[in-house]
Amino acid sequence: IKTIGLMGAMDEEIALLLQVMEGNEEIKHAGVSFVTGTLHNSKVVVCRSGVGKVNAAATTQILIDRFNVDAIWFTGVAGAVHPDLNIGDIVISSSCQQHDIDASPLGYEKGVIPYQEVSDYPADPRFVALAQEACALKCSDHHYIVGKVLSGDQFVADYHYVALLRETMNGACVEMEGAAVAQVCYMNQIPYVVLRSMSDKADGTADVNFAEFTVMASNRSYQIINEMLERL
């Protein structure tokens, strides 16, 4: 791999990356700032997409077209869906799927994009393995799982909806960008992985927990990405 795109949605999610990378040069496209430099001997482009699938999709395509990245790693926070996950725990994406695309009146299951072969985009197995190695080293006191990341243009704060995401879509966590990144990577044949640390449980307390734990969870996700770069 020559150049890795390192992406987060919010400032908190990329803050430590920006602090530790070297040779920083900032370039703006479509209002998004991209910072190029090196980190543990890897060429990286760090960017903050903004929240939601459209921001994530546009930013991913810019990383591919203008910065020629060979891989994209997403780092950030999510709401826990898998019952074993607690705040701070890590999900490594086995795949990503949109939970809010819904053409059910046409006979498609929720989460399935009409007229398209793939709606659940597998992450790169080498990156998943690398993330697992990093977690095994760094997460001794904290749980991590490999599972499906569900994305949609909603901040989920409803216990019943979480149960639905778990039972009907087999989700491990829910956030607002991963599947958009994954889909654009798939369209361009670029390998990716999404790494998320849980800031909340996407239930009735999600808003309060998100406010309290986003910095802690963002930093946990960064620790894993940093370890992955060191081991690359």
Ligand code: ADE
């Ligand atoms: N990111 C962090 N927590 C989230 C939630 N509950 N829903 C959507 N995105 C999130």
